[in-house]
Amino acid sequence: VIGEKLFPTYYYDRFYFKGQSLERHTDRHACEISVSLHISSNVDYEWPLFFEVDGKEIPTTLNPGEAILYKGITVPHWRPKLIGKSNTYFHQIFFHWVRANGNFVEHAFDLCSPLNS
Numbered sequence: 001v002i003g004e005k006l007f008p009t010y011y012y013d014r015f016y017f018k019g020q021s022l023e024r025h026t027d028r029h030a031c032e033i034s035v036s037l038h039i040s041s042n043v044d045y046e047w048p049l050f051f052e053v054d055g056k057e058i059p060t061t062l063n064p065g066e067a068i069l070y071k072g073i074t075v076p077h078w079r080p081k082l083i084g085k086s087n088t089y090f091h092q093i094f095f096h097w098v099r100a101n102g103n104f105v106e107h108a109f110d111l112c113s114p115l116n117s
Contacts, residue, residue, distance in 0.1 A: 007108035
């Protein structure tokens with residue numbers, strides 16, 4: 001899909017629970033190319049992952065099993081606060097890569113947790 005060779009860096013498995021959000025941000029260099037995969041949830045409304053592209057906020061809603069590919073270090077992204085009952089959850093996995101011939105290849109096979117960077 002990208003049209004060039006990529007090297008994996010790391011993946012991050014995340015559960016969101018009622019009241020949690022994802023602050024607006026861009027990713028560290030190890031996340032040059034990212035995929036967000038929706039695993040499962042019991043949310044009873046569309047809870048979007050927002051992207052800012054050309055100054056526009058674009059909400060993207062994924063069903064379980066669906067994923068979105070984006071440039072994590074250049075495209076700001078975020079999620080609003082998750083609302084619902086006390087047992088509400090949203091499970092997703094982030095996968096990250098760098099371009100083999102890109103500026104961040106030194107992060108290939110990076111096993112560093114984003115929480116420790």
